[in-house]
Amino acid sequence: MPSPLVRKFVSPTSSETMPPETVRTPAPPAMQGAVVELRDLTWRPFGRREPVLADISLRIEAGSRVLVSGPSGSGKSTLLRALAGVLSTTETGDLTGSVLVDGSPASGSSVALMMQDPGDALVAGRVGRDVAFGPESFGMARGEIWSRVRSALACVGFPYDQDHATSALSGGETQRLALAGVLALTPRLVLLDEPTSMLDPAAATVVREAIIDAVRASGATLVMVEHQLSDWVHEVDRLVVLDSAGRVSADGPVAMTLASSADHLAAQGVWVPSVAAPRPLHVPRALCMPSRAGLAGFGRPGSVLVAAESVSVVRGARESVMSANQRAKPVEALQDVCAEVRAGQCVAVVGPSGAGKSTLTALLAGVDAPTQGLVRAGDGLSHGMGRQSREVVDRWTSLALAAGFGWVPQQAEQVVVARTVREDVLSTSRRLGLDDDAAQARVDALLEVLGLSALSGVDPHFLSGGEQRRLALAGAIAHGPSVLVLDEPSVGQDRLTWSAVAGVVVAARAAGVGVVLATHDPLLIALADRRITLLAGRVLEPETDPLPPPEQDVLSTVAPAARRFAGLAGRSGPLSLLLVSIMLVLGAPFISDLPTALAAIGVQIALAPMVLGIGALPWRRLMPGLFAVASVSFSNWLLSPGREISSGALAGLRVAFFVVPGVLLASRIDPSALGDHLGQRLRLPARPVVAAVAALHRFEGLGEHWDQLARIRRVRGLGPGRSPLARGRSVAALTFGLLIETLRQAGRMAVAMEARGFSAALTSAAPRTWAEPAPWRSDDSLMLALGLFVAAVPILFSHM
């Protein structure tokens, strides 16, 4: 399965380090796995009464492969973090006992940790640079870094070259990249935290094979956590079971441990191969009854509730901080798709990852608008709704949408709209003005059935993943919507949460709700009445042959910004561009009269073709700056001592002097390259620079998160409304939600980065190295000289 060839690295900046010929897959260095010894390990985070891990003693022999399992909350992930030596990265607490890897405390490049969410480990915009992070952290030489990058990518069978954009990878590809990132350090102990639980079955298989091949080839010791045992039991030789108190409750060869504790594990939610599939939880039908069910003429079973009429969705590129040199092409996510949701029926939207399942379900839930085509409410839903119902559903007000629809996105942990579990589930009913006593009774009964009633007064942010999934489900159904849309509701969930999801689906359908499921889960698909199979954004009719997926090279290749004459700025590095921009800001205050201002701006205009090249100005980027110039002119005229027109003009030109060139030059700066230059040329401390560049790569993801939070609030009836006050409140709520997600992501990022040696240079003699050089060319010197001259024009001119 590993690709036999590694394609040549084509970045011009590092070609000097790359051998020109194509490289064959090198055999990974054969070596010995580590011996791991845990003695009485106990860990109690501050603020908890009971330890998460209690008296754990284990000896793991070199090269053995150990699977750790147990119910959620049993400390499995914590155990891995302890083995990786990153336990105290995100939490403080009491740690007693010892963890010894090959006889010494765990640290350094011999231990690798791979996390559950593939995105958590990403630190760079390009595949090669991302894998290089570990070797850079441990101060390896540039040649050594790139040879490790090549062999690590080959080892996981990575299908793209090193210049491929990390933002264009699928979940499975990102997870293989993360694996390469840890293998680049040739670890002797590999730790995996549910590495495939967030992937679809096809991607999970590829990742699993990559892991197994890589670990087998390297001879490393493997410890992994998983609650889906069936896929792994044949690949490991030992199973350790933790109980809910964080103790080892069973330990031994897989078959033996399973024989003794299979039923016990299954009862606690672990997916065990020998135990029959779980059954949907019994949820009383009344708890899922649509609130409009009593109205005359409402939804007979089988009547159409909502219909997508040949919808297409084309996604443009998001606004990006990393867009300096790349242009993303729009992606066609859906093409000419028709779909219907009928009362009392469950339709499953299936297909491989990236086929458009989430996109279609978001349309059917009214939270997204199609680029072409319409999504309308059918008779079953619109009856008696008045004028609004004739509009396409994406134009409905937040309240109307909430009355008709319930939607749970794939990341259910985002769905937090109130301070306690009970308030959260009640909020939409209250917003809709439903009878409060009835709403409260229904919410309490739902929480009881879903096993959340003990948590009803708790802040939703403190719930576990499975609990948050059930909470989101309760919040989507409690107010009695007629359409319930669930996106991947069972991915990564244990048996208990699976039962809850399936129970709500079955009960809602029986109550006359139209249910839409986007899923890969064969057990859930089996519950559906109909299927819509998507492939590459099109509906796959059963009788037609599968269409070949269209070419998708979104962002995957870097389109050069311009083929035409790019000017001096196009050939300059990030540092000279930045310095020149700053010098202009510092020169501006010396513009003290109108002639000086006109002379200075005149010099800029004269030099512009040479510096910026010939071509159309990016007006869209310039607009805010020009607006600023105008408003500065106006206010300085208004509030100057004599209301002189010249005062306004002078102030405006003074700002234009640095704003216009600054905006144009900054648009040519690549933030990653700037990081390399700040670290190597200006010798700024490496860790802050690296942290800032890694964080900048999350900008687009955080922007998408903001959009998703806005969708969730809209479908829950909490949309912004019209009044400025309500808008302000809505922005505040979104900001808060975004910051919480940001902090969580930062914590997981920190664990992943520390496990790859982010802070290694603090304790070792080798300072961090940089995989790519930061050249200063003659063009940079020329740029700097020109910038100095232009910035000095105001001073020179006023002394003439």
Place this chain on the structure above:
Amino acid sequence: MTQTRSTKLPRQNAGTPRTPRTTALATRPLMRWRGIDLITAAMLAVAFGVMFWGFDTFIYPILSTATAGFPPLGELMLGVWLVPAVVGALVIRRPGAALFTELVAANVELFLGNKWGAAVLLSGVLQGVGVELVLALFRHRRFGVVVAVLGGALSAVFEIVFYEWQSYVGEYSSMWKAVYLGCGMVSGAVIAGVGGWLLVRALARTGALNAFPPGQEVRESHLI
């Protein structure tokens, strides 16, 4: 309530469990930032960058049009841009946290394209230094609302006196310059100071700041 008027180290308070309201401090040595400190400060800055972008695009044009008749009122919005410095400082509690957070947020604005070009970097430094000075004055031992308000206000003073007076309002009469400064200081104190302090407190209560001193304060107040 997690904040306190006590300036003692938690270690010194350890023997007196009846005084739960302590100010939790960052691990020593103060200058030795943990990895998660750096990554969290940078991520917070990027998240604020997302919000700045939204504010700049959707809200600021409306507000600045509304205040066009009396421009100094627009300066009542200045505090929005000072929030990263105050929040970064209150969460991380190390020297440089305000400056680093504000500077990374300014970089996001620069790379996205903004109204002021590279001047945002200069602003970021001035705003960050304003907050840093106040924290240093309290020897990095107090992080209450008073410190936050003073930090927000001084941050506004630095931004206006060393940059905006020259660039944006250079031709204003002295009186209007003073009014402009006053509006900025009020905004810095209220939006960045009080707002930033409330925001950090609310975030700590969700458990999202468990790895940082504000999270520790919440835990300690729950335990007793």
